[in-house]
Amino acid sequence: MAGRINFTASINGQQVGPLDLPEDLMMVELLQEYLNLTGTRLSCGQGVCSACAIIVDDPEGGSRTVPACITGVAWLNGKTVRTIEGIAGRDEQGDPVPSPVQQAFLDHFSFQCSYCTPGFVNAATVLVERLERAPIPVEDVEDAILKALDPHICRCTGYVRYYQAVRDVILSTPGLTIGTVAAAERPA
């Protein structure tokens, strides 16, 4: 069997570990089989479909998504990670309070079966956070969304309502774009 590592990480704001884990364990296995966080969905197991995308927060380099199916716990050891379970807030009753991206996906009826939704939420969240730090011209928004989300496969929706939702979030959130909304609006 593989060697072992002593694993610690911050996952959704909670300190996890130290855990004695196989050093070749993939992050999706840790989340699903050890932590019972099954919202990160495994589909291809080879880093192609992006259903399992999780967020790795780097205070210096910013946030980015990685495919949890091919990203080992060894690489993530000591890092700060967000999964779909950590994106929404909670109200006083403990009910979920969706993030702006999640709310937009709800409002736009963006998903159907939803197996790929956690990956889309995480990728769109990272995009929005990146634009907070580095706004882009309004006319570049659609290309930026396509670049950020194109690796994500959805078999149900044809992508349109995901993309429209993210565009709405970006165009309606102050500080993410430079220029005027009207200049970039197109029929869809």
Add this chain to the structure above:
Amino acid sequence: MPHLDLSRRKFLAAAAALGIAAAVRPLRQAQAAMMETTVGKDRGWFAGGKLRYRRDGMAKVTGSKVFSIDVRARDIEGWPDSQSHALTFHLPRTDRIFRGLDLSLLRPDLEPDVLIDAERLQQDGVAMPQSDFYGDFFLAPGAVPPMLGQPVAIGIWHDYERYRAARKKLQFVDGIFLWGEAAGSSARAPYGAARYVRIGGDDPRGADRFSPMKDLVVWPQTDDRGVHWPGPDDADFGEAMRHSADLRASMDDPPEGWRVFARNYRSQSVDPAAMETENGLGWYQPEQGRLNVVGATQSPYTVAHHLLEMMSASRLAFSQLEFVTGYTVGYGQKEHQSFPYYVAIAALYAEGRPVRVVLDRWKHFQFALKRHPFDIRTAFAVDAEGRFQIMTCDMTGDGGGVKNFSPSVGTVAVTAAQSIYYLPSSDLSVQMLPSVNVTAGSMRGYGTLQSMATTEMLVDEIASEMQIDAIELRLRNVIRSGMKNTQGAVPSGHLRAAEMLELAAGDPMWTGRHERKAAFEAENPGMVHGTGFAAVQKDFGTGAEAAVVQLEVTREGRLKMRHVASEIGCGSTTSQLLVVQSHLGRPADEVEFSVQDWPQMPLHTEDEPYTTTQEDEDRFAQDPRWVPRFTSPRSASNSAYYFTHASQQAARLLLRLTLWPAARSIWSGGESGGQMLPEPVEFEDLAWRDGMLTARSMQPLSLERLAAHAHARGMITGVCVHTFNRWAWAEADFEIGGDRFRAAIDALSVKWGEAADDATKARMTDGGYAFQPRVQVHYPPVQRNNAGTVYYAPCATLIELAVETGSGKVHVLSHKTWLECGTQIVPELVSGQLQGGVAMGIGHALYEELPLGPEGPGNGTWNFSRYHLPRASEVAVWSQTGHVLPPLNDADPPKGMAEVVMIPVAGACANAIAHATGHRFREFPISAARIQEVL
């Protein structure tokens, strides 16, 4: 026939016969409180009288456990805290005798704790149920594999880390399979074959000379030498075969002025590629003889019933079955698949522990159901005016290693080959053959993608050859209201394909296509531009659609619904809540979906709606508790029309039997006949305005007041209806309290309000309801089985694309789709289905292909790295539009549209590529490599 699911009654009867306590229930009810999903708990989805988002939206967008694959043993109430893990072993070749499994590469510490193989199952008398439909569990050593991906064993490891280490060592190692001498597969009989011959009369709306609907479908004999079509003198089928021969002769030697166009097409093998792979969790408790299975399936009752059958001959203790279903997704891939039974046998041998079985994507490709590849020869005889006179189509489908739904996929495919056209005469044949390829089954489109897309390619070519505008040619031949289809049946209602053709013909993308091509090519050297169009109409439903809905109003005026509908992603659990609004003024307030337990509807059935004779059905129907089928699975785009009908019938009856009497009682209350005396108020005058029930000049009444009144007077306050459709609705007469009425249902139960007298309450013995025996019933005649279909939703797509002449790469620039689906229940869900269907159709047309034979998915090396699914950048995500035709009126019923939307774009892509390149491709997918070869 397609999409059978067994009824609860039949399931329970089978369980009772075996002395088994059995249940089927949704995942939500089985989960422990700590793991409860927010589906159904979140109240924000509907607020202020408006739908804000999908009912299951919050649970899904926050990553809650909603899929079967999300569930672990610890999540289920009463289960242990952990589970074992199982790995299936599948053979990657079929050309040698299988000699056995060699797992010696696993050191002793990694060997499976349990190994299940054919010998072990045989010892215990555990066999695959319906093995002619599903295949055998395992191949025993000494035999030739019948198909690529054939399972031979399951290994179980009791701890995760050993399991994953073993899995890693075994992955892609074919050396674990021991082989003997070379051997070929033995010949097998076709899975099915049929022929549909129609010779229309002079009037497209008049009597046929011969047709399946009027006469018969030809069902030939088959054996391991192939299909044996009847001869012209055959006692049963001779007349049909003589007409067939005459039509073929006319095609070979057409009358003066006619032209015949015959082409060969090929549609590929495709993986539905559900993002959730095959999976399940099982737990067998031998001391209690209890088998628990959590499965991902679109046909839960069939699985549960067949689990009973699987266990019935075994020597293992078995007295209880619990089958739990979560949300799933499959596009047909998880309907009537064999995988849940592998989960069950893993559970049986897991030494009393829960066990989880999940196929990774490579094994999912290797074993999960596929879309049928077809070879298709289609021909049209066209007169000088460009009117189609004869159509012939001969389809040969590859069903793969196991029969599954191949016979019905074939018949649905070939009867759809007509696309949107009226054909005066037609001869359509199909044969579905076995092979060593991975089994093909039900997939979105059910064979019609393959047949209609290729018909649309031929029609486009005919237009080009005859120098007629391609949409104009379609308009000359489009089937119009009242005309007959190739089965001789008259489609339901007003046919609106022509309306779409007119819209497309006037669209700038079509009218300016030549100018756009010239301009694009001038601006983009090395690329060619093309515009393509196709239009189809797709049936929905199965010809034996049954549903049950319960609807009642509480004393406080809250509407409570129970429904058989379950969720496979399409949003039916959202839409069914809303469709009662027109009758009750607002959506249901509380709802329970995926209801399997219906004591309120004490019915029984043989569940043989396709094969029961008219004589038998007439006799059975005299029993008011008999129905042809109890309920249908979620498939065949059936919720929008068939489930909506059931929901609306329940709502209408609650209005008629509860709210109308309550309103009359209020309006006529007091002395001198009340406010109603001077006004001739009828039931038909009722109308909801701003949440209040109104009629002429009567005082508007709230649902709360009506409900309180009905309860206080012991009026009817709840109804439970059963519906059945065999290409027409069953209707029945009922009589309650001297009020006789007819409704488009075949069974009814009611409950009375709180103040009902004791005698009335004593009648409510059926789950709190009182079954109301129908006075008489009118079932659609069994001959309507031959109609094939009468319910169609039309759809048309116009697409423009560019092709790189160097690489053959296709760039979809934009597309526009028109859809007619009656009244949209939730336009956002319709639009989402449309967009998703178009993307899937683009994948079929341009990208997706699985090789047949040993290089195909059965060898276990396929995944998304080699099987390309379309991305957003390949479907014109920012430059596509969809247009839904407005309904004819407020009562225009919704139509099933989830399948049709993926079909025209496939033909349109092919036609656009022809326009761009000048070459007619007749094989899907039209990949860059194929284009490059030609260019």
